[in-house]
Amino acid sequence: MLPDIADARVWTFPPNWSARPTERYEFKTDIFTSRSGREQRRALRDQPRRSHRYQVTAAGDDFRALNLFLRTGQNQPVAAPEWTRYAYLAADVAATATTLTFAATPDWMVVGRAVMLLTDSVYHVAVIEAVTSTTVTIDTPLTDAWPTGSRVYAALLVLLNETMQGSHLTNGVTRKSLMLSVFPGSEPAIDDGSAVTTFNGREVFTHTPNWSSDVSMDHSWAVETVDFGRGRIQDFRPVAFPASLRKATYLHRTAADIQAITQFFCRQQGRRGAFYAPTCDDDLKLEATASAGGTTLTVSAGRSTSLLIPGAGGYEDAEEAICIRLVDGTQYYRLITGVSGSGATRVATCSGGTWPVDLSSANVSGISWMPLCRFAADILEITWLSDAVGQTQLAIQSIMTE
Numbered sequence: 001m002l003p004d005i006a007d008a009r010v011w012t013f014p015p016n017w018s019a020r021p022t023e024r025y026e027f028k029t030d031i032f033t034s035r036s037g038r039e040q041r042r043a044l045r046d047q048p049r050r051s052h053r054y055q056v057t058a059a060g061d062d063f064r065a066l067n068l069f070l071r072t073g074q075n076q077p078v079a080a081p082e083w084t085r086y087a088y089l090a091a092d093v094a095a096t097a098t099t100l101t102f103a104a105t106p107d108w109m110v111v112g113r114a115v116m117l118l119t120d121s122v123y124h125v126a127v128i129e130a131v132t133s134t135t136v137t138i139d140t141p142l143t144d145a146w147p148t149g150s151r152v153y154a155a156l157l158v159l160l161n162e163t164m165q166g167s168h169l170t171n172g173v174t175r176k177s178l179m180l181s182v183f184p185g186s187e188p189a190i191d192d193g194s195a196v197t198t199f200n201g202r203e204v205f206t207h208t209p210n211w212s213s214d215v216s217m218d219h220s221w222a223v224e225t226v227d228f229g230r231g232r233i234q235d236f237r238p239v240a241f242p243a244s245l246r247k248a249t250y251l252h253r254t255a256a257d258i259q260a261i262t263q264f265f266c267r268q269q270g271r272r273g274a275f276y277a278p279t280c281d282d283d284l285k286l287e288a289t290a291s292a293g294g295t296t297l298t299v300s301a302g303r304s305t306s307l308l309i310p311g312a313g314g315y316e317d318a319e320e321a322i323c324i325r326l327v328d329g330t331q332y333y334r335l336i337t338g339v340s341g342s343g344a345t346r347v348a349t350c351s352g353g354t355w356p357v358d359l360s361s362a363n364v365s366g367i368s369w370m371p372l373c374r375f376a377a378d379i380l381e382i383t384w385l386s387d388a389v390g391q392t393q394l395a396i397q398s399i400m401t402e
Contacts (some may be wrong), residue, residue, distance in 0.1 A: 003077040011080035021054030027270030027378040037239035043272040050182040059173040081153035114155035157186040192266035199333040205277040209248035218245040270378035277373040278323035284367040290359040321370040371398040
């Protein structure tokens with residue numbers, strides 16, 4: 001049975017933003033892989049487990065209050081503000097009131113969600129009973145008046161980590177590293193939104209890496225070897241598709257950006273789902289203008305041009321999907337269904353629609369492969385650079401067609 005957030009002690013110690021707090025969404029997936037490399041994936045959680053990790057620095061009265069809090073209730077349920085999810089009151093609220101007014105009610109304010117009003121010395125925890133486009137009704141009257149501009153945070157029912165590491169910088173200043181684990185089922189189900197961009201029946205991962213950080217790309221292709229430690233060896237190649245693992249950092253400057261990547265991850269349920277992900281590399285070079293209304297591209301790919309042919313080089317289990325990026329940000333997605341020609345260039349026939357405009361070196365910024373992929377981990381970790389800007393590090397793994 002879940003504890004009641006109204007009975008929980010209230011955590012009021014904010015994170016040290018210079019230490020970069022993190023927030024985690026964690027799914028759980030069973031993956032069964034055959035000898036040929038094909039996967040069967042099963043989600044073990046419909047909703048992710050959530051947790052927050054950050055550092056707290058406390059001095060003076062806060063030092064004494066934090067130590068007392070830990071000595072008397074570290075292992076008890078705690079009501080904690082979600083420091084990165086908040087909205088501002090658009091009007092003064094009197095004591096005993098139960099209606100809060102906002103310029104626009106944020107998406108996360110839904111019936112059943114706990115909220116918290118908080119200052120250094122005063123707080124109020126309540127549960128939302130009704131929502132309109134600009135107002136929220138809470139279940140308990142306010143005990144204090146709150147002015148316009150006060151922050152209203154999402155409130156979480158959490159349990160602190162059993163062992164909390166820390167250090168005293170002086171006899172009156174302490175620094176603690178903590179983890180707050182959200183009680184599963186204590187908050188409304190996450191709204192994972194709907195797919196923004198799809199192609200060939202799959203969602204497309206449209207986020208681009210932050211190129212100020214290195215993007216790593218690992219390649220693997222399994223080989224089975226029989227080796228008795230003497231004499232010759234025997235190799236077997238049951239896997240007909242090479243895999244790639246791409247790791248990149250993504251910067252999210254707004255709450256909408258963070259919501260978009262979180263919802264995408266939740267729609268996939270971590271490693272469970274499959275989606276198309278452009279490599280964002282200049283994999284193919286456009287060699288001639290493709291006229292509007294056509295379905296072909298004249299391209300080159302250096303010494304690997306022959307591998308454009310579907311089924312060549314052991315790629316029969318791969319979909320040769322590509323992403324064509326225009327200088328104005330527009331993207332076209334297509335499947336290569338046939339290749340003709342010889343020499344340094346090839347003419348690729350594509351399915352998925354005709355070209356809406358002429359494609360030339362003047363308006364095409366790049367052409368990338370777009371393999372079918374899944375996330376390589378069940379954990380999405382958001383590193384908060386401030387209470388409004390975050391970044392994620394994602395590992396995306398290519399898979400065989402399903």
